[in-house]
Amino acid sequence: MAAALTCHHDILAALHAPEQFSNQVSSHLNVPNGMDGDEHQAYRALIEPFFSDVVLTQFQPKLQVVIDKLLDNLDALEDVEVMATLAHPFALRAQCAFMGWPVALEQRLIDWMAAQNSATLAQDRPALRALAEDFSDIVIAQFDHARRGEGDLDSVTAQLTQLSLRGEPLPDEYxxxxxxxxxxxxxxxxxxxxxxxxxxxxxxxxxxxxxxxxPMHIDHAIDEILRIDAPLLTNRRRTTCPMQLGNESYDVETIVTIDWRAANTDSAVFAEPQQFKWDRDPHLNLLYGAGVHVCPGRPLAQLELGLLTRCLLNKFSTIQLGDNAFERALPPRGGYQTIWAKFNH
Ligand code: HEM
Known part of the structure; x- marks a missing residue:
């Protein structure tokens, strides 16, 4: 059985009833998002410190270097395809810098992501299995590197290798x-x-x-922009008992899709939902989820998106749409497949 939750009220109710809406929706290990209850709490507690103010303050100068290099490459005269030139390289380089991974790993990860996207769109399960193993190999090589004491001993990767639960080090699989x-x-x-x-x-x-x-309103504006145009479309839950939510009844073991885009553009909660408004109640915005699985990476995401936006607005006097037409991404991806812009000094 499968169903979708699209109404803000029902989604909020499900997010706040984790005993009835389990996150164990797949047989694959998914730490911590595929976990429930005490096990989930234990792993959440292990990862939350990686997004603390102290860690992010140390990361900010490295992020600034990533941004400066990327913005230097934006040609003021030409149409720039934003996804290929800025968005994807930024996400990857910022993440490599956060993890403390070498720049040399970048191309391998780009190739990996391209293969992963094609296999996901084609639902090619054997290819996805092989790609999952490739990913493990890439990451375990970085853990081994850190364990040998090579590279930055304070890096996030090195600190991950030090994690333990109930006195036992975390297995590589976790x-x-x-x-x-x-x-x-x-x-x-x-x-x-x-x-x-x-x-x-x-x-x-x-x-x-x-x-x-x-510029102090940049974070607030970004949350409102991404409320309208969801970057993450869905997550899933599994019902643990028969239940009624709104006008719908659900059998036990129903896989329920949480539709973030629908929740955040629900006109019962957001008047004129497609309009950007400064005076919305930020607590209603479900961009980063709610309840026990609320996004722990929010401070990192806000730092990355906020600093990039601030630098773009500082460096360029105007940002305009380019001459080429844009193309929206297809689910499961949100946002644009391609979008062209002119960055004018
Ligand atoms: C704009 C960027 C981001 C958005 C919109 C976003 C959104 C979300 C949402 C909606 C959830 C809840 C999922 C659920 O209820 O099942 C979530 C969970 C999560 N996010 Fe994010 N996220 C973002 C960036 C990040 C980043 C940068 C990281 C870490 C590097 C991160 C790590 C996580 C983790 C580990 C979870 C699972 C938490 C749990 O199950 O307890 N996120 N995110």
């Missing part, structure tokens, strides 16, 4: 799953978010001007 959750899922989400932010700014010169004059 460490790889943690990194898979941060990488495979989130690179696409961050890239989609960058495309949507640039696309929105290019089409809304008034908001662009407002943010240049008052």
């Amino acid at each position: 460490l790889v799953s943690i990194v898979r959750n941060w990488t495979v899922g989130e690179l696409g989400t961050i890239a989609a978010a960058v495309g949507s932010i640039v696309g929105f700014l290019a089409q809304n010169p008034v908001v662009q001007k407002q943010l240049r004059e008052a």
